[in-house]
Amino acid sequence: MPAFPAVRFDGRSAGAVPVVLRVDGARVVVETPEGAVLEREPLERVAVSEPLAHAPRLVALSSGATVEVPDARGDFEQELRRAGRRVPLAVRLQARWPAVVAALATVVALLGLAYFKGVPIAARWLALLLPPRLEARMGDQVMAALDTYYLGPSHLQPARRARLADRFTRAALTAAPGVTSRLEFRSAGANAVNAFALPGGTIVLLDGLVELAGEDDAILGVLGHELGHVVHKHTTRQVLQSAGLGSLASLLWGDFSGVAASASVAIGTLRYSRDFEREADEFAIAFLRAQSISARPFYGFFVAVQAREARRPRGYFPDFLSGHPPTQERLAHLRRAFE
């Protein structure tokens, strides 16, 4: 029966005592070098540390004593297995490279599944569960902050505002009955050609966009697009999705670097945002069709935006770093709607 020279710590002082450890049947026996038995305990009541390549095994006895057993060649591990000690699943997996490679492949597959399916589905489900009052509250908070720091009152003629609001409200009633939405007019400098939807259904339309778009029908297309974001609860889902991606990333990268984790979240959510833009474009087309408005002016607006951007070169900007689908793709999609 093999015996293993070891060191025993009694747990009361830090002094080390050389001992001999044996596995006798299903029991662990600790003896002094002279052969006096110090402990004799059933294997299942003893905690033994995982086998590691260069660390001794630590055997914790129920008396509070610890025995440090050098086991560079793995003889002690063999003895433990012979005595019938169960090896935990994690230890069995990491002991063999093929299992580790399979585990790695599974990790990659699971991450892919979570990114493309799990996170979006869970976010949609949660967004539907969230009380509308909470969303409205968040939207109001954002609107108040925007009004304080960035936005000014609209300078459009009141008549034009009233006409746009009226047409939008009527169209929204048919296209999305039962969905709360509210149109707000604001200005933010001449260069701010934009419209956006906040959680809770507030749609903000900036003067810059109205001036560039010109025609009411084009503006209605834009509003339909934003209403699409409202109907599909995109803002809330986006927030939830980045929270989900954030926890995935911190699992992966967290103890390496918080920056790496948030950078991968930022890039990861852009793909989600492109999907949402496509979905909102889809909604806008249906929205216009329900009002028998041609999508041609909306298309024209996109062309105008593109021309405007072409005048201000943006440098090279890769598609995967953009929150919007490629403009060419969106244009082609819109053209199909009226041709």
Add this chain to the structure above:
Amino acid sequence: MPPGIKEMVERYRAELDRGLERREVAARPGEVCVGEIAFTGQGAEYFRIWVVNLLLTLLTAGLYSPWAKVRKARYFRQNTRLDGHVFDYHGNPVAILRGRIVALVLLGAYSWAFQFSKPAGLVTVGVLCVVGPWLLMRAQQFSLSNTSFRGLRFGFDARVGPAYRAALPPLVLWLAPTVAGALASSLGWLAVIPGVAFVLTVPWMHHRIKAYQHRHAAYGDRRFTFTSATPRFYAVYAKGLGLVLLGGILPAVAMVVLVVLLRFLVGPPVSDPTVGPVVAGVLGTALVYVIGWPYLAARLQQVVWTRTRLGDIRFGTEIRPLRLFRLVLANGVLTLVSAGLYWPWAAVALARYRIECVRVEADLPLSALAAGVQRAAVSAAGVGAADVFGFDIGL
């Protein structure tokens, strides 16, 4: 006992004695005994543990992560060898899970409350101030009392009074800029004061927390002591900031030249207003991480450890900022290039360097000193309390 075994035991014992003698030889008056420190972990081995941990964590939707944390902590502690013996970790995964849930709720509340409403935000900040120092104390206690060496646990003097005295002022300073930001509309330009105060007191806060952690730590029945060094913290932070700025000037000049050149060749510069700040932010963070952090970590480790003692045992570190800088740079680049797969090797390399740089010395051999250290007389309630919530915040 069979003769073969007896021989083996004798050989082992002789080896142990030789080790003692060697150290005792060095123990002549006026000479110091240096404890041998080694880190025996290996990248390939830790990689396998890391992958399996990751798989089980994903399969259980994160529930396995406390078990993963314990297995990781055990790997690093059991591969740390001082004077021929290894450290060990005993954290209870269920306690860690409980602690993580509480921490998650607090963190979630903190990052969401101000978006929801001002009163909700202020209430959350108040709750954080009330529970923060207690959490810090418990986290420290959990980490230390679950670490052992030579069969004895480390410990932490978890009394509520000193915890609040030490941690509440830094916590208030740390939260004040957020509160001021949320109330900016009613405070006007006064809102910047907390931010300025925060920046000016970072070294002071860091020193205060470190002093608290080291002064209340124990090994067995022995307390650690720590000599204050606030001016040294300020000096190190000032120099670190200088290095980051210096390191930032070169890339900045290069960027300006590039932009001017592009403007000349291609036309006006990038007009998307979001690109500039994002690029600047990423570059800035990378600079702080690669230049500032190694310098601060190395120098502060020196400042802190040379002022820490455990009875007759003195500490020190031979860590060099430049070596740490090279290590962090190589780790960062390889980890990014390998999409994270290099991380286990990086973690092991960093741990090896930081651990093997630590110096532990005394006028007597450590093994001789160890025999006199007894288990701390801690009430069972104290140990139990430490095990209810396993907070691990990286401080």
